Amino acid sequence: xxxxxxxxxxxxxxxxxxxxxxxxxxxxxxxxxxxxxxxxxxxxxxxxxxxxxxxxxxxxxxxxxxxxxxxxxxxxxxxxxxxxxxxxxxxxxxxxxxxxxxxxxxxxxxxxxxxxxxxxxxxxxxxxxxxxxxxxxxxxxxxxxxxxxxxxxxxxxxxxxxxxxxxxxxxxxxxxxxxxxxxxxxxxxxxxxxxxxxxxxxxxxxxxxxxxxxxxxxxxxxxxxxxxxxxxxxxxxxxxxxxxxxxxxxxxxxxxxxxxxxxxxxxxxxxxxxxxxxxxxxxxxxxxxxxxxxxxxxxxxxxxxxxxxxxxxxxxxxxxxxxxxxxxxxxxxxxxxxxxxxxxxxxxxxxxxxxxxxxxxxxxxxxxxxxxxxxxxxxxxxxxxxxxxxxxxxxxxxxxxxxxxxxxxxxxxxxxxxxxxxxxxxxxxxxxxxxxxxxxxxxxxxxxxxxxxxxxxxxxxxxxxxxxxxxxxxxxx
Amino acid sequence: xxxxxxxxxxxxxxxxxxxxxxxxxxxxxxxxxxxxxxxxxxxxxxxxxxxxxxxxxxxxxxxxxxxxxxxxxxxxxxxxxxxxxxxxxxxxxxxxxxxxxxxxxxxxxxxxxxxxxxxxxxxxxxxxxxxxxxxxxxxxxxxxxxxxxxxxxxxxxxxxxxxxxxxxxxxxxxxxxxxxxxxxxxxxxxxxxxxxxxxxxxxxxxxxxxxxxxxxxxxxxxxxxxxxxxxxxxxxxxxxxxxxxxxxxxxxxxxxxxxxxxxxxxxxxxxxxxxxxxxxxxxxxxxxxxxxxxxxxxxxxxxxxxxxxxxxxxxxxxxxxxxxxxxxxxxxxxxxxxxxxxxxxxxxxxxxxxxxxxxxxxxxxxxxxxxxxxxxxxxxxxxxxxxxxxxxxxxxxxxxxxxxxxxxxxxxxxxxxxxxxxxxxxxxxxxxxxxxxxxxxxxxxxxxxxxxxxxxxxxxxxxxxxxxxxxxxxxxxxxxxxxxxxxxxxxxxx
Numbered sequence: 001x002x003x004x005x006x007x008x009x010x011x012x013x014x015x016x017x018x019x020x021x022x023x024x025x026x027x028x029x030x031x032x033x034x035x036x037x038x039x040x041x042x043x044x045x046x047x048x049x050x051x052x053x054x055x056x057x058x059x060x061x062x063x064x065x066x067x068x069x070x071x072x073x074x075x076x077x078x079x080x081x082x083x084x085x086x087x088x089x090x091x092x093x094x095x096x097x098x099x100x101x102x103x104x105x106x107x108x109x110x111x112x113x114x115x116x117x118x119x120x121x122x123x124x125x126x127x128x129x130x131x132x133x134x135x136x137x138x139x140x141x142x143x144x145x146x147x148x149x150x151x152x153x154x155x156x157x158x159x160x161x162x163x164x165x166x167x168x169x170x171x172x173x174x175x176x177x178x179x180x181x182x183x184x185x186x187x188x189x190x191x192x193x194x195x196x197x198x199x200x201x202x203x204x205x206x207x208x209x210x211x212x213x214x215x216x217x218x219x220x221x222x223x224x225x226x227x228x229x230x231x232x233x234x235x236x237x238x239x240x241x242x243x244x245x246x247x248x249x250x251x252x253x254x255x256x257x258x259x260x261x262x263x264x265x266x267x268x269x270x271x272x273x274x275x276x277x278x279x280x281x282x283x284x285x286x287x288x289x290x291x292x293x294x295x296x297x298x299x300x301x302x303x304x305x306x307x308x309x310x311x312x313x314x315x316x317x318x319x320x321x322x323x324x325x326x327x328x329x330x331x332x333x334x335x336x337x338x339x340x341x342x343x344x345x346x347x348x349x350x351x352x353x354x355x356x357x358x359x360x361x362x363x364x365x366x367x368x369x370x371x372x373x374x375x376x377x378x379x380x381x382x383x384x385x386x387x388x389x390x391x392x393x394x395x396x397x398x399x400x401x402x403x404x405x406x407x408x409x410x411x412x413x414x415x416x417x418x419x420x421x422x423x424x425x426x427x428x429x430x431x432x433x434x435x436x437x438x439x440x441x442x443x444x445x446x447x448x449x450x451x452x453x454x455x456x457x458x459x460x461x462x463x464x465x466x467x468x469x470x471x472x473x474x475x476x477x
Numbered sequence: 478x479x480x481x482x483x484x485x486x487x488x489x490x491x492x493x494x495x496x497x498x499x500x501x502x503x504x505x506x507x508x509x510x511x512x513x514x515x516x517x518x519x520x521x522x523x524x525x526x527x528x529x530x531x532x533x534x535x536x537x538x539x540x541x542x543x544x545x546x547x548x549x550x551x552x553x554x555x556x557x558x559x560x561x562x563x564x565x566x567x568x569x570x571x572x573x574x575x576x577x578x579x580x581x582x583x584x585x586x587x588x589x590x591x592x593x594x595x596x597x598x599x600x601x602x603x604x605x606x607x608x609x610x611x612x613x614x615x616x617x618x619x620x621x622x623x624x625x626x627x628x629x630x631x632x633x634x635x636x637x638x639x640x641x642x643x644x645x646x647x648x649x650x651x652x653x654x655x656x657x658x659x660x661x662x663x664x665x666x667x668x669x670x671x672x673x674x675x676x677x678x679x680x681x682x683x684x685x686x687x688x689x690x691x692x693x694x695x696x697x698x699x700x701x702x703x704x705x706x707x708x709x710x711x712x713x714x715x716x717x718x719x720x721x722x723x724x725x726x727x728x729x730x731x732x733x734x735x736x737x738x739x740x741x742x743x744x745x746x747x748x749x750x751x752x753x754x755x756x757x758x759x760x761x762x763x764x765x766x767x768x769x770x771x772x773x774x775x776x777x778x779x780x781x782x783x784x785x786x787x788x789x790x791x792x793x794x795x796x797x798x799x800x801x802x803x804x805x806x807x808x809x810x811x812x813x814x815x816x817x818x819x820x821x822x823x824x825x826x827x828x829x830x831x832x833x834x835x836x837x838x839x840x841x842x843x844x845x846x847x848x849x850x851x852x853x854x855x856x857x858x859x860x861x862x863x864x865x866x867x868x869x870x871x872x873x874x875x876x877x878x879x880x881x882x883x884x885x886x887x888x889x890x891x892x893x894x895x896x897x898x899x900x901x902x903x904x905x906x907x908x909x910x911x912x913x914x915x916x917x918x919x920x921x922x923x924x925x926x927x928x929x930x931x932x933x934x935x936x937x938x939x940x941x942x943x944x945x946x947x948x949x950x951x952x953x954x955x956x957x958x959x960x961x962x963x964x965x966x967x968x969x970x971x
Contacts (some may be wrong), residue, residue: 026661029659034652034654036651037649062522062908065906065909108825113894115895116902132906134902161835161838168862169841171865175691176692276689278684278688279684280684280688310622311622312623317619320678321674323674324674326678327686348681348685350684383626383629384626384627387627389629391631394522394523394910395522395523395910
């Protein structure tokens, strides 16, 4: 009986399928048409607190959560090379070293019991302090956020812990070949500029607590930051709370941000090699790029996508898909927001195909400076950029942070609103001109980490090679 | 005073149980006649949608001569179908078959190690590359990707784990039909073209992710050494010689054994209408025939009866991993492990962080997690980096002291409450992204049998008592059940 039932079911399934196949209304992915979708950029509100801090607001009640962040005009570019690592230490110990008289342990316990988080950090040209909390815990978390931001205690004990951890990370800095290559290409491109400085045992040991206090005091001022808040808040209550937490104060000194020059464009090739006993070579090559203030950024974004910024880019298509020489290969123009950005092409390939991969990368990049891209390439890149634009606006926190960031870096008005139109205007000629202007394969800094004895072509066939020592010279404590 | 406090706590949990119910309210479930499971959540925050398809097949399902095939097949399923990715499949097919023949002959020749057959190998390699070049002319490269990206698709990707294989994409909400068309075609008509080139790509992936990265290499060795019988021990990517011997024929067999609608779970989250989405998915996937129910893994890992110690000598500073076998996800003791994991390893208030990083300063970082999969009994793993001059041995001792403390001293109520508060926050937060929600729905539906694991989780955690923790710690945190892996620096510090 049971067997019969199963048999019947199977039969019925097959008959149903027969009917569906006949009644096929399935569209072809190549020619499919879609309903209209008019995406509008979500609007945010900009309010200025009584103390003068601008705040971007976006209310969204989907989740009972509030997110907030402060962007502070600070960065590692402001630290002296002899004290490289100072800004990283300030950013971290602001949070870990207690604030406004509350000890670290107490703050950790209070925050984690509420399942709230306050985090702080400083990058090359921006400091951030962020908050996330359930709505019901927002007020208390906000108080801690403002203490961390404006009144950190920098406990000696936590400074020492951070210093020791940094020393340990310096001991480990040559463990992973990809990490070595990433660091060294950046140093080579930004040689002589603060962006190319790295933390050393000496520099981290030279930092005193007073340096942290002074650095914080100099930059973490209410007249030097932008706030953004998103989530399930009541606007009136929130503004009242922000005005009470960030009280208007008179600054005793006027804000002076140090002048930091742009990195020097010195297009001069160099080959750097580090030996690691591994079966795969890490390759990085590149030079300086451009800033967001260049009118060429739209052409460069399309160039970037076509050259090495997508799964169907020329680099990936040839080196990965056609030749199977790498799992990861690509290139990227990091368009500088304040300082000139970089162009870096990268891959990892087995030691025995190092020379082959290097030659291919050079050829593919060079080709783009000689001939226009195809219509199909331009079309695919443009459609992607325009149609995927809306993914920059999928969550409230990233929307307000983006608005605050545009103000922070002084993007022109209408940047977002006109972005898609500006992408749409780019021609093949523009892309060729951008490639000729911003790609100089002869002037690449080339970093190769691996085992040169196994390479198919000697690195020296490309020019003189400077080998760096990957032994970490650990100073005696 | 105490009564008031209790009342306040009760009120708090009542309020939050309303939040917990929202997941129950928001998920729309639909099971198709062919067994395919569809889970949907409408979120109208942005006009976008994420669609994830999870197949209940991972590297745990591989036989010993198939190691690495689940993952390589995942790569291969980006190569198109009989109509997409090709200019002319009829012309392409005979070449693909010829390639397969030559590839088999080449592998057989290579397997005759030590024989003087270099010339034969070279000839076959040449023949293979000539055929591949001919086939390549008929290919439209990465057409799936091209179609998705032109239409604004982002995050088009896939991943393979021990437990499962997942294909994911996010699209503008008006383009969901493109996903249905491509994915239903991929499920029925996949063509594994460019197989042997892609196999080389996976070898490069292996070199990049494991061979050249000391910590990952230790991890792979550590997991393999933790399992004698159960396939959880084998690396998902396969050992290098496994990958070298995989064939398109094997990949196709694996595809046809496991890729069937009754073995698939779809999650569609975002700016959708659930009813219309059901109709769309039925239209494209409804006519696909169900396959055989795949057999579960029957291997049982024998009970470990003594400590295992794994050393890796590498050009790297020391690191240490400590593992204990434990039951699979959603087993009663697994919830106790969730609590233990958070008490020991989650955040700045965790015991490991406070003791090893802040107080003793013998480690720079330390964490605790479950691995290598969830469907079958797995391991509770602690991983840490010692801070010189402290050693991995000192870490082991300090970790064991914390584990022993769990056996004898009951955990404070406040610590348990903090965990519940954290889970409450996470429950809210995870509703906030299409991709994250789609991930969780497919993952828990696949590994526990129902996405409701998520909404029931906090209730189960709330029932874990201090006595449960002491019992579980005593049962599992034993020397017999322990595996330790560590890196010793080649040549020591000079």
